[in-house]
Amino acid sequence: MKSWKKLCLLGTTLFATVGVMAACSSGSKESASDELTFWYMGDGDQGIKPIVDEFTKESGIKVKIQSIPWSTSRDKLLTAVASKEGPDVVQMGTTYMSEFVDAGALLDISDDVEKSDVMKSENFFDGSVATTQFDGQTYAVPWYTETRGLYYRKDLLESVGYKEAPKTWDELADAAKKLAARGDNKYGFGVELKEPTFGFMFARQNGSELFDKDNKPLFNQPEMVDALKFLDKLVQDGSAPKTDLGLEIGQSFGGEGVVPMFISGPWMINSIKDSAPDIDGKWGVAELPKGPVNNMSVTGGANLAVFSSSKKKDDGMKLIEYLSKPENQTKFFESTNSLPTNKESWNSDVFKNDPLISVFGEQLNESQPMPLLKQWDEISQNFMKQWEQVVVSEKNLQDAMDELNEQTESLIK
Numbered sequence: 001m002k003s004w005k006k007l008c009l010l011g012t013t014l015f016a017t018v019g020v021m022a023a024c025s026s027g028s029k030e031s032a033s034d035e036l037t038f039w040y041m042g043d044g045d046q047g048i049k050p051i052v053d054e055f056t057k058e059s060g061i062k063v064k065i066q067s068i069p070w071s072t073s074r075d076k077l078l079t080a081v082a083s084k085e086g087p088d089v090v091q092m093g094t095t096y097m098s099e100f101v102d103a104g105a106l107l108d109i110s111d112d113v114e115k116s117d118v119m120k121s122e123n124f125f126d127g128s129v130a131t132t133q134f135d136g137q138t139y140a141v142p143w144y145t146e147t148r149g150l151y152y153r154k155d156l157l158e159s160v161g162y163k164e165a166p167k168t169w170d171e172l173a174d175a176a177k178k179l180a181a182r183g184d185n186k187y188g189f190g191v192e193l194k195e196p197t198f199g200f201m202f203a204r205q206n207g208s209e210l211f212d213k214d215n216k217p218l219f220n221q222p223e224m225v226d227a228l229k230f231l232d233k234l235v236q237d238g239s240a241p242k243t244d245l246g247l248e249i250g251q252s253f254g255g256e257g258v259v260p261m262f263i264s265g266p267w268m269i270n271s272i273k274d275s276a277p278d279i280d281g282k283w284g285v286a287e288l289p290k291g292p293v294n295n296m297s298v299t300g301g302a303n304l305a306v307f308s309s310s311k312k313k314d315d316g317m318k319l320i321e322y323l324s325k326p327e328n329q330t331k332f333f334e335s336t337n338s339l340p341t342n343k344e345s346w347n348s349d350v351f352k353n354d355p356l357i358s359v360f361g362e363q364l365n366e367s368q369p370m371p372l373l374k375q376w377d378e379i380s381q382n383f384m385k386q387w388e389q390v391v392v393s394e395k396n397l398q399d400a401m402d403e404l405n406e407q408t409e410s411l412i413k
Helices: 004-018 020-026 049-059 070-083 094-102 110-114 126-130 154-159 169-180 198-205 222-236 268-275 313-324 326-336 343-347 355-366 376-393 397-411
Strands: 036-041 063-068 089-093 141-146 149-153 261-264 283-286 300-306
Touching (some): 036 070, 049 063, 063 070, 070 094, 094 300, 126 141, 141 313, 169 222, 283 355
Parallel strands (some): 036 089
Antiparallel strands (some): 089 300, 149 261, 149 283
């Protein structure tokens, strides 16, 4: 863990323009208010205030919600780390966890979690729990999650002999090729060029661990290279577009179904309903087709944590516990469409009676986060650059992954 002294030096360098240097020299200050401060990423009034108001009624603990746009959240959090004047409770994106745990910004809440019937790890999906634990200690509680499923046109798949969504890579490739044979400017499946988790997800389905036990990258090993070969072949044989078609979802998935199968998260459900009413009842969502080893998807979302500078840890944990209850995670879904991490929430009729959403609950049992490394964003950006060169410019795939491996080794030394 970095010391607070080092973090203050970091703050002096990065945030002198906002007066962080003075904050570091003066140390943390007691809040003038008895309110518990909660930093929420998004529109707090719409997303979380009604639930927090109920918490205040039950507990007597007043909560001040500060809404922060995701686009500025990382800088805001870094400033808070350096100044030691952050919130009491913070919503922490799963991809931020490694960086801020390493910075000493979040309290170890292992004991609190272990003794709570509500917050204990077995209540939540394994992939979400993995984003909260580092070196055997727990720094957050899973709050909401997301994963990816296969969107498909039922009518078009049936026209090429598939009464159900493809269940394996082989079926996916076969169906995609048959769908692409419908004519010019028609495809079968969307291979993503600009989604940083896409290639890694398929690599895991082919048995890649991505990193070995010593944290050395395995991107140039057969498990990942062969998975990317599978995807590249779909592009090169015309089963998938070679470039971004620039179409809205109603144009690509609706109508004639230019791209009748693609992988995305639950947020796409309402987009399709709104923009492609012409295909109502003609499409569905399925779990991902299984590769040679598994059908692993990717876990995202956000956790709830207590900031290290907080003087109100006990009250903060009471709020986190309240928000972690299955009934409150269900209410949160109803106001934000954010999927619950608490497995019991999925027994609610809200999910059981919705065949589209319920698929994502099943997929979450086979879903893991991307590697929890603070350098991951840069690694994934480097991957996308290499991957685009392979698909668009036909760069040798093995050479590209060798280069990515070298780049990654340099980043994490």
